[in-house]
Amino acid sequence: MQALTSHRHMQLYGALLLLPAAVLLATFAYLPTISTLINSLFLPGIRGEPPVFVGLENYQVLIQDATFWKVARNNLFYALGTIPTSIALALAMALFVNARLPGRGFVRMAYFTPTVLPMIAAANIWMFFYAPQIGLFNHLLDVVGINGPNWLGDPSVALFSVIMMTIWKEAGFFMIFYLAALQSIPPDLKEAADLEGTGRWSFFWRVTFPLLMPTTLFVMINALINAVRVVDHLFILTKGGPNNATNLLLYYVYENAFSFFDRPYAATITVIILLVLAIVATVKFTVLDRRIHYQ
Template sequence: MSLTAYHKMQLYGALLLLPAAVLLTTFAYLPTITTVINSLFLPGFRGAPTEFVGLENYQVLFDDPTFWKVARNNLIYAIGTIPTSIALALCMALFVNGKLRGRGVVRMAYFTPTILPMIAAANIWMFFYAPQIGLFNQLLGILGFSGVNWLGDPSVALGSVIAMSVWKEAGFFMIFYLAALQSMPPELKEASDLEGTSRWHFFWRVTFPLLMPTTLFVLINALINAVRVVDHLFILTKGGPNNATNLLLYYVYENAFSFFDGTTAATITVVILLVLAVVATLKFTILDRRTHYQ
């Protein structure tokens, strides 16, 4: 059998796509599908076959107050970390992009939290937050205030986790902003200086709109990071006290590997996937249209 030129090209294209397709299928699509299937079945005990229960697992999940608490925690965590770390990253980038003595050192200092492994960073913050000997409480003690149980008090613990995440993420996002700022032609600033444009006006009319693609990219990253938190909870609070700092993915982890409840874990995972899909769709349909790409 001889192939026509057209079929040869098709085959050639398919072969080029094959490695990526195999990897994606093995590690992304198949697990996703298995997870969705798992979330629709109850496991059989003692050799009994698994039982198809439809959406019952979801029903159980939505009736579970812990799930709602964790989801609410995650929402607060997202609202607490995303805008703060992005705003902080932008400010830091603007700062180190200017004429500044020792600019390289400051840039490095800002970026250091990012290169630290999460576990190491969480350990450092353990020393800050520790009730008696911690840095924060010692500083407060010098000023004459009584200490706060940063990670033990349910009303403060989530805030403490958020503060650490902002510290960890802002430097990473700063690098993207800094790169974007440096690719902006300096003539734009000069042209607006000649028109007597104020710094403030220039920032809102030129810099910020031109950074919009970066902001969007960073926003998506921040969002993904917000539902991806496992490691610092593992070190800092283990989700406690009383689930005050428990977040979705850590809850998935607990269900799967502490309670050995794979079904609930799969169900939560599907819910997370759906929420992220909705957010991504919104991003592409609404924000993208208003963004200027160069």
């Protein structure tokens, strides 16, 4: 009897320790998720009337919404364009600054600078780079006699321009994770491999890369979340235009909620985004986790 109550005591104690985190998570993650889900089942209330329950009608509208599909496709291209490139670039930069080179502290800082800049500020800088006549890129292209495109105004180039900037911004951030992981690999592994005459390339693929897999998985999940979280630099650069050529999911949510004042429709898109993200993250963790070595 005594043992039972002391066991209960410990359980209560544990629950109390969890409480602060649980309250925060519930308030800012679970409750909003549930209220979004409920919201997506109503029509917007006009002129103070209460919202009308319509079931899955918003989802039917969504399926028939050509703009949504265009935005979703944009986002897919955006993800495919940014994630592999920024990860590869981050890894390359990390390998570079992890080597012994003069002034590597400075180089590390330089690579990390884009991450420190607020997105709005970075977007403004890139506005100047991309400006059609006076912009840096077209100015440089002019010098070699090429008539540069209208980077943000041409629907066929605009999404690519946004992707470019995202890679520039994200690669430095991911580099920090790779650098930390690289520094945790004991140097004697390289020495042991050197004694066996293992080439650099072979060592990278057989030792370094597998040992970096936990970091790669982490970075991949983060990059994916970032890819559907883009609002701020679209707001500065293109506002989703021209003709929705650069419109991405979360910006579309923002437009629906705060420009068209269709909150339930925005909630519907959000639910879809959450679902897709949850599925992808689950697959990544379950499939890849089995093949990854954690130290």
